[in-house]
Every structure is written in C-alpha cells, then in structure tokens.
Amino acid sequence: MTATDLSLTKQDADKLFQRKRLVGFGIPAVIFAYLVYIFFAFDIAGLAGRANLDNAVTLASDSWSHKVHVTRDNRSGEITYAVEGERKGTYPEGQRPEWVSGDEVITIDLGGDHIVRYLPDNRTEIELPGFPLIEVRAEGRSLTSNLPADLPDWISASNRRIGITTPEGRITLTGARTEVFNYFPGWELFWFTLDSPYHGQGLGKILFGEQIDPSRSNIAGAVSDWWNNAMWRHKDVAWAIGETILMAFLGTMGAAIIALPLAFMAAKRFSPVMMLRAATRRVFDFVRGVDALIWTVVLARAFGPGPLTGALAILITDTGTFGKIFSEALENVDQKQIEGVESTGAKPLQRYRFGVIPQVVPVLLAQILYFLESNTRSATIIGAITGGGIGLMLTQAIQTQKDWEEVAYYIVLIVVMVMFMDWFSGWLRGKLIGRKD
C-alpha cells in the first residue's frame, strides 16, 4: 500500500520535473529561435555593409569639437575664416585666428608641425612631418601637384580634387577653392558670436569689469547677446522646449478634463444604461486604437504643423486611455461613503462630489502626473513628425548632417527636460497625495 503510494508520488514528481525541464529549456530555445529568425528577417548580417562608419566617426568627433575653416576662393583670391564654415560664425573683416599669420603668404599652423601656406597665384604648400613638401597649384578647374603616384591612404588625389586628412586637421583642394579645417575641442561660440563685443571676455570682466559696450550695461548686453546668439539660437531652443512641455501639459490636462465625465458614463456603478456604457467604452477603445501617430497625421491636415496639433493629438489619444483608467477606478469606489453622503439628503451631483470624487482623486492624480511625464517624451516624438518644439529642432539638426554639436546639445537638453518633468511630477504627486511609501 505505502509502496504503491510512494511510487505514485515518485511518478508524479518525475512528471513534474520533466515538465519543468521542458519549460526550462523550451522557453530559452523559443527565444533563441525567434532571435535567429529576426537575425535573418532584419538582415543583421548585411548591416555591416549598410552601416556607414565614417558617419559614426564624424558624429563622435563633431559632437564635442568644432572646426574653423580657412577658405581661399581661387578666383578672387579672397580668404575667409569661419567657425564651422557658417556665415554666422565668420570672423569680422580684419580679424582672424591667431594661428594664422602673414600677409602676402598666409601661413596656417595646424599644430604638431603641420603647416599649410597659401602662396600667391593660387599655389599651396603643405608641410607635413615625415612626408615630402607637397606643392599644389590650381589652374582653372584642374590641379597640378608634385604628389607621387603611390599615395598613403590618408591622401586622396585626382586632378580635380585633393583631400588630405591628418590628425591635426583636414585640407581639401579643388580648382575653385582651397580649404583648411582646423579642429578644436569644445562648443565654439556657445556664449557669444564673433560679432558680439563680449566674445572672448571672461565672466569676471563682464560682471565686474568696466563697461564694454558704451550703449548697454554689461550684464544686460551680455544676456541679450547670449539670448540672441545666431549660432546656437538659445532663444529658439528655449521656446522649443517650452512648446514641447506645453504640448504635454495641454494634452494631458485637456484629456483628463474631458475623460472624467465620460468615465462616469462608462462605469457600471454610475451609468445604468448598458447601451450608453458600451458606446462610451467603444469610443475610448477607438481613440486609443487609432493611436497618436494617425491622429497627428489627420490633425496636421486640419490645423497645420505646430504645437497645437501635437497637443490635440496627445489630448485625443489620452482621452481614451484616461477614460479607461478612470472608469476602472470609479468601478472600485467604496459604496459606503456614497450612502453616507446620501443619508444626509444629498442630491446625485452632491453625492458624486462628496462621496465619489474624494475617493478617486488620489488615483486619478497619480495617473495624470505619470502621464504628464511620459507625454513630455511623446511630445518630443510628435513634434518631430508634426513640426513643433524641440523634436523638430533635433530632426532638422540631424538632417543637415553637419551640426552634430547642436545635435548633442539638443539631446542633452531633451534628457534633462524629461528627467526634470519626471522629478517635477514625482514632487507634485508627493505634495498633493503624499508619498507612495
């Protein structure tokens, strides 16, 4: 008797172990098989071919450094000095970086004994350590040089274009112009552009020194020059961040205001008519299912691009989400409080106000504040599609494919903004409904 019992139990245990073993090996095997399928479906093997490592290098180096262009127009012989080659960063007439010298012969010292000389008659001399002196002459659209036929891989040359990449900087020569790029760490002109009188002045001198610009006081002038900096556009960036937060705020709060009365209609407790309840719920499911992407597309057709479109897209999608969450919260309210309020002779509206709302407010507030934070992220993404806020500035900066330091700046700002909203909504939640633990 006991022996059969024992063997039965043993059999059961064996079966259990077998099943566990199957699950224990089966789940990882299924995951692995799926990943293998994805490996082929996404063509990850071909990724190496598609990936552009040059882009990655440019991105990594440009995001924390800047370059100064020294350009000679070979037709007019004019030489310009510009940060990042942008007109907004051009050195004013008569000024140039201190690593450039000479009048007739312009000598550019890239550092580390790398020297480029712009000679008259569109001739260029390039002195590199461990390499014979390179002489190039531009005539019309073609170049003549003394470069040997056998070139190292950091020099590319044809009779139309010569490119030389050194650790100290880059040199490109074409018939039309000769350009030298000198790289420096840091974000240049972040505070003041070159045309501002405050450029190159120390903080102490601006705050406590004598007046630099006779027409303005130092602090006001410095703040206004920084705010209107044409390179980094601090004013536009601040507005863009404001727009993004505004989209999230308007969308979340508007959705909550609209969803609250609708949630009463969808909750079994408060809405005895089954048809009405079902209809409201289907509306919630529909607006949620259509998704912010499609709402953005549809609304952008009606309202045009901008923050209002983004705010409305968030509002409509979240009305569905909030409606669902709120009506679930309303189903779970305690009947006793409502009865208590009713016993004092309260009318239905008063019963809701004093019997129901105090019970659900903490739940609703917690949800709204959580969504406020997550919608800041959504607003960045929607802004990139519908054209508003910091999302748009980021997309534009990435699309130009050269202002990587601005891209890095925007990314830092976005992360700081989201973390700030996260902290802020947590703080507000703590103030309004007490800490969670």
Next chain:
Amino acid sequence: MADISLGGAAQSVGSIQSSYMAQVQRRRLYGGLTLLIFVVLMVSGFNIADDRNAGGFWEGLHQIGDYPADVLSEAWGKRADLPGLIAKYFPALVETINIAAVSTLIGAIGGLFLSLLGTRGLAKWPRLIPLFRRISDIMRAVPEIVIALVLIFVLGGGPVPAMIAIAIHTAGALGKMFSEVAENADLKPVEGLASTGATWSQRMLLGVLPQVAPNYLSYSLLRFEINIRASAILGFVGAGGLGYELRNAMAWGPGRFDEAAAIFVLLFGTIVFFDQVSSRYRNRLTEGQGQ
C-alpha cells in the same frame, strides 16, 4: 460650578465651529486659487499654442473631418482593391510587430538585470546600486526618436535602428518597474539558497524570479503594447515597417489614399488586437496574486 462648565463647553463649541468655518473658508480659498491658476495656465497655454501653430484652432476645427472623409471616400470607391492592398502591406506590418517584439524581449532582459542589480537586498554589488539606478533613469529619459534618428544616420534606414532605440528605452522603463516589484520580493528563499552556497545567478534564478515572474510578464506585455505604437511612429521617421509605408502613401497624396486607408486599417486593427490580447493575459497573470 455646573453653570461655568456648561458655559465653557458652549463657548468651546462656538470657537470650534468658528475655527472650523475659518478652516473651511481657507481651504475653499486655496482650492479656488489653485483652480484659477490652473484655468489661467490652460487658457494662456492654449492661446500660445494656437498662436505658434501654422493654422488656427477655430479655422481648422471644421476641417478635421475633411482628410478622413477624403481618404474614406476614395478607399470606399476602390474598396475592391482593399484586400489586395492589405495583403501588400502585411509584410510591413510583420516588420513593425517584429521590431516591437524583439525590442521588448531585449529590453525586458536588460531591464531584468538593471532591476536586480539596482534593488537593495538583491544586488550583486550593493555599492553600485545608485550607478545602475542612474543608468536606468537615463535610458528611460531618452526618447526613442533621439536614438533612432542618430542610428539611422550611422546604420542607414531599416528596422535595426528602431529596434535598438526602443530596446534601450524599454530596458530603462522596465528596469524601474521591475525593481519596484523586486523590492517587495520575499528575501527568505534567497537567504535559504545562499545558505546552501548558491551563486548570485542561482539565487536570482531560483529564489527571486519565480516570485516576480507574473508581474514581470504582465509589465512586459504592457510594454509590448506601447512598443507597437512606438515602432509605428519610428517608421514614420525612416525606420522601416508600417509607419514608413504610411509616410510614403501620404506623400503621394490624393489618388493613393486607398493605400493610406489600408495602412490605417492594418495599424488600427493591430493595436486593438494586441491591446485586447495582452490585457486578457495580464488580467490572468495578476489574478492569482490576491489569493
């Protein structure tokens, strides 16, 4: 004697009442002020947003229906083509779902490690808890589109940038939610396992995971729903899948609205379908908890 005490009681009732009324009034005042500030914020915010928008709210309001009506009428006119178009865009839909699924899977695995390494009592290196928490905060804070756009520049278009971008964000988001669950896990099994000389990974696998698995799965399913939406949106900025096809179909404009309609239908159907399936399974997963 009795008179005095009675008078005192009456007086104290009166003073209690008046101080109560004063309190109520003050509360009402604060409540009213908060409401006023909120209304002012909403109205002025709306006006600013309206000003900075290309088209105004009131001019645009009556046009909301125009685009859907155009799309629907054209799609209705060509309704015979619709099944064919849906079949045509089905592979794109599969790609969108795959992006969401893989990134949820990878993100959940990453979030699992981040949460276990960032929870008091479970962490392998208790001193590094703040580090892992900050890592998961930062991963959570970066919107998917930022990573996706940068990766599209480096890796070229296609599903991989979207996958990596969503996976990073998912790992951060799930890392936080997972660690809230793990904080409430019972430590006794872990201690029991530790007494037998189990390694850290054995303690986690056998002592913690069985406790938290239902919640972890439920959160992962919720994340999967969110990620389907995210992967559709990222497609719109060039990361492949249904969003990419939608952008192309929209760029063609009238005449190709039937394609846009087919994509709308697919996207809507998918989101609703996975919402329903995942909410059913999530209910089942968390049902056993109360018992």
